[in-house]
Amino acid sequence: MRNIPLSSPYFGGDELKNIKNCLDTGWVSSCGNYVNEFETKISEYVGSRYTVATVNGTCALHVALKLIDIKADEEVIAPTLTFIAPINAIKYCGAYPVFMDCEPDHLNVDIEKTMDFIKRECSWRRGRFINKKTRRKISAILVVDVFGYPVDVRPLMNLAKNYNIPIVEDACEGLGSKYFNRYAGTLGDIGVFSFNGNKIITTGGGGMIVTNNKRWAMRARYLVQQAKDDPQEYIHNEIGYNYRMTNLQAALGLAQLEQIDRFIMAKRRNAALYRKYLTGVGQIRFMAEEEPGRFSNRWLCYIHISNGDMKAKMALLSVLNRRGFQSRSIWRPNHLQRPYSKCQTYKVEIATKVYGSVINIPSDVRLQGFEIKEICNFLNRYRP
Numbered sequence: 013m014r015n016i017p018l019s020s021p022y023f024g025g026d027e028l029k030n031i032k033n034c035l036d037t038g039w040v041s042s043c044g045n046y047v048n049e050f051e052t053k054i055s056e057y058v059g060s061r062y063t064v065a066t067v068n069g070t071c072a073l074h075v076a077l078k079l080i081d082i083k084a085d086e087e088v089i090a091p092t093l094t095f096i097a098p099i100n101a102i103k104y105c106g107a108y109p110v111f112m113d114c115e116p117d118h119l120n121v122d123i124e125k126t127m128d129f130i131k132r133e134c135s136w137r138r139g140r141f142i143n144k145k146t147r148r149k150i151s152a153i154l155v156v157d158v159f160g161y162p163v164d165v166r167p168l169m170n171l172a173k174n175y176n177i178p179i180v181e182d183a184c185e186g187l188g189s190k191y192f193n194r195y196a197g198t199l200g201d202i203g204v205f206s207f208n209g210n211k212i213i214t215t216g217g218g219g220m221i222v223t224n225n226k227r228w229a230m231r232a233r234y235l236v237q238q239a240k241d242d243p244q245e246y247i248h249n250e251i252g253y254n255y256r257m258t259n260l261q262a263a264l265g266l267a268q269l270e271q272i273d274r275f276i277m278a279k280r281r282n283a284a285l286y287r288k289y290l291t292g293v294g295q296i297r298f299m300a301e302e303e304p305g306r307f308s309n310r311w312l313c314y315i316h317i318s319n320g321d322m323k324a325k326m327a328l329l330s331v332l333n334r335r336g337f338q339s340r341s342i343w344r345p346n347h348l349q350r351p352y353s354k355c356q357t358y359k360v361e362i363a364t365k366v367y368g369s370v371i372n373i374p375s376d377v378r379l380q381g382f383e384i385k386e387i388c389n390f391l392n393r394y395r396p
């Protein structure tokens with residue numbers, strides 16, 4: 013049976029050669045040259061001074077939040093519409109998310125509403141910038157480049173500076189995307205990437221913390237290696253984590269990074285072809301075009317079902333998947349997830365609607381033009 017994948021890894025370079033080198037030399041774990049080399053290469057690629065590689069993106073997010081010293085009972089402003097990983101990372105620190113809405117065009121956090129929340133619902137109390145409702149300190153703003161589209165960070169950056177709140181950018185989906193010529197991952201104070209199997213490049217599982225702040229970078233390196241103060245005498249003055257990337261992962265990552273330009277070109281071509289073939293006259297509308305100054309890696313493409321609801325969405329998903337066009341729902345907004353259902357939300361309206369009407373469609377780097385045409389022919393004629 014035909015199966016056109018949503019997005020699957022492609023190994024077309026030196027992957028096997030690098031892995032074999034790990035096996036031949038015995039450097040398979042957290043020591044070895046590939047890890048350092050991979051960090052340097054990502055640094056150079058995104059134009060960030062420091063990088064620290066980790067075993068996955070979720071633990072990179074955890075450490076990123078640790079770096080800005082978030083304590084239990086503090087709060088992080090975060091989008092409700094994202095994969096749950098960054099929200100869990102907030103909770104790993106004992107802190108609380110405050111959920112913001114998304115904007116309807118690119119599904120990134122609604123910057124206007126977020127700025128509104130900061131200006132209207134927060135204030136200074138005894139040198140702390142707090143949420144007036146909960147009286148908890150606002151410690152960070154977390155933004156996400158949803159499906160690779162770079163978040164409109166500029167207006168938020170100025171405001172965040174005024175209140176001295178650091179911005180953590182979850183760029184797990186956005187490697188290679190740009191915002192006015194700055195790479196995703198470097199748009200906030202700390203950025204995080206994931207190299208999970210379905211991401212733009214993969215290390216099997218893997219992650220990276222990027223920053224220009226040397227103190228944070230050194231601290232991240234310390235925390236991900238069990239906070240080892242003296243390797244000879246086994247002295248640990250803090251509680252660290254076993255989060256360091258392995259040489260095997262980095263070996264894969266280096267080979268993948270060499271191919272990233274081709275991957276992004278293929279992803280962007282997918283988006284362009286969908287845009288060309290989807291007429292928009294039926295029930296299906298393709299995702300919005302890029303705004304000026306944005307360059308998206310177009311990691312995953314998506315469509316909106318007009319007047320959609322959960323039932324319509326699930327019905328379309330099941331027809332698409334039956335036909336071998338591997339598709340999936342957008343994430344359930346996090347304020348609807350059981351562990352976070354009691355967390356504060358601020359004017360969340362769009363995200364809930366988007367959940368009922370947006371699905372990801374095949375976005376693989378090997379997708380053929382005729383396959384996209386076939387998917388579009390089906391979607392153009394689709395009537396729920």
Ligand SMILES: *Cc1c(COP(=O)(O)O)cnc(C)c1O
Nearest residue numbers: 068069070095097184185206208
């Ligand atoms: C994939 C992803 C993560 C988590 O990365 P892992 O490497 O799977 O832990 C976090 N945030 C977003 C937005 C992601 O897409």
